Amino acid sequence: MTLQIAYFAWVRERMGVADETVDLPAGVTNVSSLVAWLAARDARGQVAFAEPQRIRAAIDGVMMGLDAPLAGAREVALFPPVTGG
Template sequence: MKLIYFAWVRERIGMAEEEVELPAGIETVSDLLHWLRGRGENYESALQAQDMIRVAIDKEHSDHSDAVAGAKEIALFPPMTGG
């Protein structure tokens, strides 16, 4: 699965994207965020305000309770500030 990061999430993690193999038991976006936070201080720093993190599964806005099974690309990013 491809993970892709934007804005300060990207900066704090220190990369724009990566390929990951999810361990068994990661079913929802919330599980994914929790697992990522355990991977290092950079992830913890980026994702500690977990409720604030927005997520898109295959380029569609999704909720933290949504399932990640079958997703090709999951994007994590701060609240949007366009316009």
Template sequence: MSTAVATAAAATRAVRLVYFAWVRERVGLPEETLDIPADLATVADLVRWLKARGENYEAAFANEAVVRAALDQVHAKPQSPLGAAREIAFFPPMTGG
């Protein structure tokens, strides 16, 4: 592998993103695996990066404070570090019953 290719590969990492309920409907996918920039530090950074990917993501994350996230199936706040999470799920607030 050339140095340039190795550097480009190190600059991203593959993450499985899972979308639930109306987040899924607006994104248009139940899940996807994306190579995200390695320098995205928090859930909020990832959300901003996703919003820049297109209108469907912009619609899904229009109100960032409403959408919830889970890192490897553990609830996370917007300021939570992504760390080495391999799966990140996004979903609307849940109501009990």
């Protein structure tokens, strides 16, 4: 499955790119497994996703939990918690 991933705020800074297109391995089926795969892929991902519980996600523009399935998704946005002010 090919997926567009967009990174925001400090996640983007740590990944070193704003977005990328990836071909997911068969075992990556939800947001949590995507984050784990990105963390294991290289040193940048390891730093960006060292605390996966802090990551928020939107699938095709809709906020989702880390257990949300990726089936049929075109884009996943990954970002830290958003605060107001």
